[in-house]
Amino acid sequence: xxxxxxxxxxxxxxxxxxxxxxxxxxxxxxxxxxxxxxxxxxxxxxxxxxxxxxxxxxxxxxxxxxxxxxxxxxxxxxxxxxxxxxxxxxxxxxxxxxxxxxxxxxxxxxxxxxxxxxxxxxxxxxxxxxxxxxxxxxxxxxxxxxxxxxxxxxxxxxxxxxxxxxxxxxxxxxxxxxxxxxxxxxxxxxxxxxxxxxxxxxxxxxxxxxxxxxxxxxxxxxxxxxxxxxxxxxxxxxxxxxxxxxxxxxxxxxxxxxxxxxxxxxxxxxxxxxxxxxxxxxxxxxxxxxxxxxxxxxxxx
Amino acid sequence: xxxxxxxxxxxxxxxxxxxxxxxxxxxxxxxxxxxxxxxxxxxxxxxxxxxxxxxxxxxxxxxxxxxxxxxxxxxxxxxxxxxxxxxxxxxxxxxxxxxxxxxxxxxxxxxxxxxxxxxxxxxxxxxxxxxxxxxxxxxxxxxxxxxxxxxxxxxxxxxxxxxxxxxxxxxxxxxxxxxxxxxxxxxxxxxxxxxxxxxxxxxxxxxxxxxxxxxxxxxxxxxxxxxxxxxxxxxxxxxxxxxxxxxxxxxxxxxxxxxxxxxxxxxxxxxxxxxxxxxxxxxxxxxxxxxxxxxxxxxxx
Numbered sequence: 001x002x003x004x005x006x007x008x009x010x011x012x013x014x015x016x017x018x019x020x021x022x023x024x025x026x027x028x029x030x031x032x033x034x035x036x037x038x039x040x041x042x043x044x045x046x047x048x049x050x051x052x053x054x055x056x057x058x059x060x061x062x063x064x065x066x067x068x069x070x071x072x073x074x075x076x077x078x079x080x081x082x083x084x085x086x087x088x089x090x091x092x093x094x095x096x097x098x099x100x101x102x103x104x105x106x107x108x109x110x111x112x113x114x115x116x117x118x119x120x121x122x123x124x125x126x127x128x129x130x131x132x133x134x135x136x137x138x139x140x141x142x143x144x145x146x147x148x149x150x151x152x153x154x155x156x157x158x159x160x161x162x163x164x165x166x167x168x169x170x171x172x173x174x175x176x177x178x179x180x181x182x183x184x185x186x187x188x189x190x191x192x193x194x195x196x197x198x199x200x201x202x203x204x205x206x207x208x209x210x211x212x213x214x215x216x217x218x219x220x221x222x223x224x225x226x227x228x229x230x231x232x233x234x235x236x237x238x239x240x241x242x243x244x245x246x247x248x249x250x251x252x253x254x255x256x257x258x259x260x261x262x263x264x265x266x267x268x269x270x271x272x273x274x275x276x277x278x279x280x281x282x283x284x285x286x287x288x289x290x291x292x293x294x295x296x297x298x299x300x301x
Numbered sequence: 302x303x304x305x306x307x308x309x310x311x312x313x314x315x316x317x318x319x320x321x322x323x324x325x326x327x328x329x330x331x332x333x334x335x336x337x338x339x340x341x342x343x344x345x346x347x348x349x350x351x352x353x354x355x356x357x358x359x360x361x362x363x364x365x366x367x368x369x370x371x372x373x374x375x376x377x378x379x380x381x382x383x384x385x386x387x388x389x390x391x392x393x394x395x396x397x398x399x400x401x402x403x404x405x406x407x408x409x410x411x412x413x414x415x416x417x418x419x420x421x422x423x424x425x426x427x428x429x430x431x432x433x434x435x436x437x438x439x440x441x442x443x444x445x446x447x448x449x450x451x452x453x454x455x456x457x458x459x460x461x462x463x464x465x466x467x468x469x470x471x472x473x474x475x476x477x478x479x480x481x482x483x484x485x486x487x488x489x490x491x492x493x494x495x496x497x498x499x500x501x502x503x504x505x506x507x508x509x510x511x512x513x514x515x516x517x518x519x520x521x522x523x524x525x526x527x528x529x530x531x532x533x534x535x536x537x538x539x540x541x542x543x544x545x546x547x548x549x550x551x552x553x554x555x556x557x558x559x560x561x562x563x564x565x566x567x568x569x570x571x572x573x574x575x576x577x578x579x580x581x582x583x584x585x586x587x588x589x590x591x592x593x594x595x596x597x598x599x600x601x602x
Contacts, residue, residue, distance in 0.1 A: 061564075119443050131531075135441055142420050142436065145533035145566045152527045156457045166563035226453045226527070230432075232446035262467035263362075265446045 002276060003036055005044050006284030008052075008291075010111055014043065015280070026075035033081075034088040041089055052291045053094035055283030056085060057103040059128075062144040067097060072164075094294065096287045102147065103282030104239065104274070105132020106139050110285045112273035113237035120233045122272060123149065124240035125220075129172045135231060149227065150176065154219040171223050175216040177241035183212045199245045216242075217249075221256035228257065228264050239272030246271070303577060304337055306345050307585030309353075309592075311412055315344065316581070327376035334382075335389040342390055353592045354395035356584030357386060358404040360429075363445040368398060373465075395595065397588045403448065404583030405540065405575070406433020407440050411586045413574035414538035421534045423573060424450065425541035426521075430473045436532060450528065451477065455520040472524050476517040478542035484513045500546045517543075518550075522557035529558065529565050540573030547572070 004015035018036055021028045037054055044051045058081070060071025067082025085095045098106075105122030108114040114122060114134060122132040129150025133140040140146045150172035151165050160169030173179055177195035184198045185191045188208045192198055201209035224236060242249055254269045274281055305316035319337055322329045338355055345352045359382070361372025368383025386396045399407075406423035409415040415423060415435060423433040430451025434441040441447045451473035452466050461470030474480055478496035485499045486492045489509045493499055502510035525537060543550055555570045575582055 119447075133531075135436055135443065135447070136439065138437065138439075140436055140532070142533035143535075143566070146420075146436070146531065148530045148533075148565070151564070152530045153523065167561065222454065227531075229449045229453045230434075230447065230528075230531075231441070232443035234444075260468065263452070264449070265444070 001033070001036060002280045003040060004277075004280050004284070005040060005047075005049065005051075006281065006288075008288050010281065010285065012277075012281075013047070013049065014040075015277070020074070022074065026077070026079060029074045029076070030079060030081065030084060034084060037085060038088055041093075051089075051093055053096060053287035054085065054089060055096045055098065055103070055285075055287030056081070057098045057100040057279050057283045059100045059130075062097055062099060064097075064141075064144060069097065094287060094290050096283070096290050098283060098286055099130075099144065099147075100279040100282075101130040102132045102139055102141070103286060104272075104278030105134065105282065106285055107274050107278045107282035108132075108237050108239075108272055109134055109139065111281070112278065113270050114235060117233070117235050119231065120235045120237070121227060121231070121267075122237050122239060122278075124272065124278075125176055125238060125242035126240035127176060127178045129176050129240075131227075133231065134233070149223060152223070152226075154222045154226075171219055174219045175223070175242075180212055180216055180242070183215070184209060187212060195241050196244060199242075199248065202245075202248065217252050217256065220253060221260065224253060224257050224267075224269070225260045225264075228261065228267055232265055233267045234265065235268045235270060237270050237272040239275070239278065243271050302334070302337060303581045304341060305578075305581050305585070306341060306348075306350065306352075307582065307589075309589050311582065311586065313578075313582075314348070314350070315341075316578070321375070323375065327378070327380060330375045330377070331380060331382065331385060335385060338386060339389055342394075352394055354397060354588035355386065355390060356397045356399065356404070356586075356588030356591075357382070358399045358401040358580050358584045360401045360431075363398055363400060365398075365442075365445060370398070395588060395591050397584070397591050399584060399587055400431075400445065400448075401580040401583075402431040403433045403440055403442070404587060405573075405579030406435065406583065407586055408575050408579045408583035409433075409538050409540075409573055410435055410440065412582070413579065414571050415536055418534070418536045420532065421536045421538070421568075422528060422532070423538050423540060423579075425573065425579075426477055426539060426543035427541035428477060428479045430477050430541075432528075434532065435534070450524060453524065453527075455523045455527075472520055475520045476524075476543075481513055481517055481543070484516075485510060488513060496542050497545060500543075500549065503546075503549065518553050518557065521554060522561065525554060525558050525568075525570070526561045526565075529562065529568055533566055534568045535566065536569045536571060538571050538573040540576070540579060544572050 001018045005013040041051050060069045068078045069076050069081045082097050108122045114120045118137040120134040131147040131149040151170045153169040154171045155169035155174050161173045163170035163173045180195040180198045198209050202213050302319045306314040342352050361370045369379045370377050370382045383398050409423045415421045419438040421435045432448040432450040452471045454470040455472045456470035456475050462474045464471035464474045481496040481499045482493050499510050
């Protein structure tokens with residue numbers, strides 16, 4: 001869990017990382033979250049700050065009406081996270097619950113690679129792949145369901161593998177950081193230390209690394225062309241572990257997308273800027289925006 | 302050109318259809334449009350109505366800032382349609398320029414099959430395929446570029462044909478009404494009277510009609526699954542000539558989409574309700590909404 005205390009201007013006053021006790025089950029994960037929030041609030045008070053709002057982002061599907069979260073990774077199923085948070089921290093603070101990737105996209109939009117755009121995409125390629133879509137100036141919610149670009153099909157026929165989601169040929173099965181490491185290991189029988197090692201092997205001229213990399217690039221290119229055709233972003237910010245490859249990733253994506261587009265508006269393809277802190281910063285921005293909206297009497301987002 | 306006079310409550314006071322002189326070139330098409338608008342305004346005045354706004358929808362890419370339209374079908378390339386319209390009808394009326402399919406979607410949202418939805422899709426399958434996307438309660442514009450679902454790739458490998466747009470394997474090459482008729486003719490050597498005849502042959506048990514139909518359904522199912530995963534609509538309204546097939550089209554799409562979804566929210570798949578008038582009604586709704594927004598001092602949409 002990446003967490004911190006963030007001032008209204010986006011300055012990070014304190015940051016820390018805590019373990020997520022996944023193996024202990026959903027209740028333990030929730031308890032660890034509540035404990036973290038309470039302890040951070042105590043630390044803020046001890047440091048002389050006033051906590052105005054708490055932003056929590058999770059890798060799951062949020063039911064905004066009921067304040068519940070379903071997240072396979074955390075063993076949560078319609079878990080009443082919002083109510084538990086409110087009970088734990090008291091009623092003086094605003095509490096905001098959001099999807100982690102969408103929060104990351106919000107941070108990139110507010111202070112990162114997507115600043116100034118009205119139609120854009122934040123696409124972190126990490127353990128999984130999800131996307132934050134900015135459409136006509138707003139971050140898309142789709143009642144919590146939108147943005148699952150990682151679970152759209154870009155591998156066809158006999159090459160398609162089954163995804164953890166149950167579908168076949170999802171982008172995530174071929175182009176996530178986890179997929180690159182897994183596919184390299186399956187291909188060579190050699191277990192590697194994540195996508196980072198595959199990228200190192202690629203730089204050293206390893207032929208198997210080149211194959212799994214090329215396959216990932218082909219699927220990603222397809223996905224960006226599809227997204228560009230359907231939603232017309234002016235900028236696409238790639239994040240997550242894979243973007244550690246830098247231009248090795250970005251240059252062929254740009255060339256591949258450019259070569260495929262005919263009538264569409266061509267997006268810039270850039271690296272995301274906020275790295276692993278994007279989700280935390282987005283949680284803070286969303287929480288502060290909620291405070292500002294409340295103060296101005298506007299409807300909350 | 303489908304045109305009419307529409308009251309503020311959506312009642313159609315007059316409707317007519319005029320030819321589009323495509324073969325005479327872009328200037329002739331524009332002149333015919335201007336003439337139509339002027340004559341309809343005169344008719345309205347003669348009937349004792351006051352024209353408050355003119356809504357014009359076109360099958361092309363609109364540059365909202367400059368009021369220009371590019372539309373291959375009409376031989377328009379950055380043609381200053383808005384300025385010409387304003388010059389032709391005078392400055393007393395609001396003029397609104399919009400994309401025809403998005404306007405159709407707006408009408409379905411206001412009075413048709415998408416009424417009451419906040420995340421939904423209008424997908425007319427006609428000569429071509431474009432889509433109107435409703436996301437978080439708003440019709441998506443993407444600066445005029447969004448919604449080109451017909452030009453995303455759902456035919457792969459050697460089966461992919463080149464599309465008029467220059468790309469390969471577009472949905473439009475296999476699942477538009479025009480594609481069905483063309484593919485049946487190519488397969489059998491027998492020219493048919495549009496998709497309608499293919500649908501009739503299908504009902505009569507024609508094996509070739511069954512093949513082209515099945516291929517269209519497979520690509521459409523893929524497209525709806527992709528769209529559902531990415532944008533999470535609660536309802537999808539299919540329009541255009543193909544929906545004349547009714548449940549022959551809709552039932553297998555529903556079954557196909559249902560069978561493929563795993564974690565996604567399943568959308569209703571229904572027939573659009575407004576038929577060929579959707580674009581005209583959408584133009585009118587958009588124009589009236591512009592008038593209402595002006596009167597209330599709000600920003601125009």
